[in-house]
Amino acid sequence: MSYYLGIDLGGTRIKIGLSDDYQLIEIQNVKASREKGFQYNMKIIVEAAVGMCSENEISQYDINSIGFAFPGLVNSKAKKVIATNAKYNDAVGFDWDKWAKENFGAAIYLENDARMACIGEWRHGAGVPYTDLIVITLGTGIGTAVVMDNKLLKGKHFQAGNLGGHFSVNYDGRLCTCGNRGCVEAEASTVVLKQLVSNHPDFSTSKLVNLEEISFNNLFELADHDKVALDVRNQCLDIWSAAVISYIHAFDSEAVILVGGIMNSKDVILPYIEEKVNELAWTPWGKVAILSADLNDSAGVIGALHMAQKI
Ligand SMILES: [Zn+2]
Structure with a gap:
């Protein structure tokens, strides 16, 4: 029997999945400590993964291969982090093969985290019926990855x-x-949400003033009864719709899949974007499917396990 690890490193949490040739065994969440740097978090990952192996009565050296989703630009051929955007900057130059070999005696496939989420949804989630799709991860920031003609788009x-x-x-x-x-x-x-809300001329009268933390989840919850929340929510939905239309024009996608905790409000988000896309996107061939992810925040780790099994 062969075993595989899928790892999705985020800014606030790390997801680690363990599978064998036939099925997913377990997914665990571990807290990431972004402020302590990349090397520290890689140690946390090894500890957690070794713990998962022993809980399942597997040696860490029984791991055949690892898929790793990293939040930055990645050259998957050379297994290098090309650039980061204020997140784990010390990952540039890291020797991934050495790390995988030393800690697990395993091979490794490294990829950008949005691409891994895209692979997860395309192969095992809402993207299965499609050959041309875009996955959008709405987390702290916004990530995207594209499949065109049944191939993951990477570029020069x-x-x-x-x-x-x-x-x-x-x-x-x-x-x-x-x-x-x-x-x-x-x-x-999410990076600019607090600013968007506090810049609203009626902010002082809003229920959002009393909240310790302003998230999209509480913005969407309050929108039915609070003008500021409604205005900012609609402004964000308009911006995301404009972006989705540009992606469709750029990549000729037949489906758009939205991933992230924010999709708790999919009953508002999906019809809003769908209406804008139907009205404004130039797609004479027909209608683009606007969908929420099936695997949601496990899309990245499932994609990573999928790629680990392909090595
Ligand atoms: Zn930018």
Whole structure:
């Protein structure tokens, strides 16, 4: 029997999955400590994965191969992190083969985290019926990955399809961490949500003032009774819709799959974006399917396990 590890490293949590040739055995969540740097979190991952192996009466050296989802630009051929955006900057130059061999005696496949989520949904989730799709991860920031003609899009520099969060929706907009202006991520994401809300002229009268933390989940909850929450929610939905339409025009997608905790509000998000896409996207061939993920926040780890089994 062969065993596989799938690892999805996020800014606040790490997901680790263990499978054999036939089935998923277990997925565990571990807290990430982004502020302590990349090397520290890699040690946490080894400890947690070794613990999972022993709980399942497997030696860590029984692991055949590992799929690893990393939050940054990745050259999957050379197994290198190309660039990060203020997250785990010390991962550039890391020797992934050495790490996998030393700790597990295993081979490793490294990929960008949105691409791994895309592989998860495409092969095992809502994307199964499609050959051309885009997966959008709405987390702290916004990640995207694309399948075109039944192939994962990578491009010459391994960034094709990955920078959907940095499509500009406002040329004169907010400065983004990437250096561009008016990126989707800089205009409508968790990173800027607090600013969006507090800039609203009626903010002082809003119920949001009393909240310790403003998240999209509580923004969506309050929107039915609170003008500021409703305005900011609709502004974000309009920005995401504009971005989705640009992705469809760029990648000729037949399906758009949205991933993330925010999809708790899919009953509002999906019909809103669908209506805008039906009205404004140029798709003479027919209608684009606007879907929420089947695997949701496990899409990345399932994608990583899928790729581990392909090595
Ligand atoms: Zn940007």
